[in-house]
Amino acid sequence: MDAKKRRRLESADFAVGSAAEFLGLSAEESALVEMRLALSRALRERRGEAGLTQAAFARRIGSSQSRVAKMEAGDPSVSLDLLIRALLAVGASRRDVGQALARRMA
Amino acid sequence: MDAKKRRRLESADFAVGSAAEFLGLSAEESALVEMRLALSRALRERRGEAGLTQAAFARRIGSSQSRVAKMEAGDPSVSLDLLIRALLAVGASRRDVGQALARRMA
């Protein structure tokens, strides 16, 4: 997989416009990045609504505060797997995850 | 994460009824298994429609026939990450992935 080689990309802020084109990402690569960001946002929202701190949430899912911070930051060291597990842990359904994953930027 | 310890579960066939309850999986765990299976099915469908053998598809995405077989079998050694990348590689959109992931068994 070609994407593998270019893995450690900055997760980017999208401060103005799509950073994807700027960085020369393929359609597949940018779809992956967008998915990660979309799930990140969903996770932060849900954790907030649940009134949990990152540390409290980390304890609840058997992880650490730093990793939760990275999840929510869309850090490239965080897999979609982990994000999805975390979402399920805050009560998201399979359907919720599917929607979150497909949702476009605000 | 508690799921971690019980990781290497058989991916199960669901020959009759939900194997999830039988195996004593938590809601979260079975949601993950179901997602993996749902993506597996979507991948096999799309590859079929594209008229590709597992080997041909593997070459196309820079992987191996055996791993593609495992992807389609819902093997626990295959991450959701990989399945999603594979789906994108056969032309699925982010939306397609979201739908596939949420779709219930036939």
Add this chain to the structure above:
DNA sequence: GCAAGATATGTCGAGTCCGACATAATGCAA
């Protein structure tokens, strides 16, 4: 029933991702 193509299963070294820890930055009430 055989052969050949396709798919499935088992294993392994290499590289990735995870939780943990340390520490820095940010926020926010007193």
Add this chain to the structure above:
DNA sequence: TTGCATTATGTCGGACTCGACATATCTTGC
């Protein structure tokens, strides 16, 4: 400001997933 809670960033050892290879088990046409 100062102090305390929360969130962000950097780094590691070890667990996990990857592609690859070997081999076994289907399929399908003959």
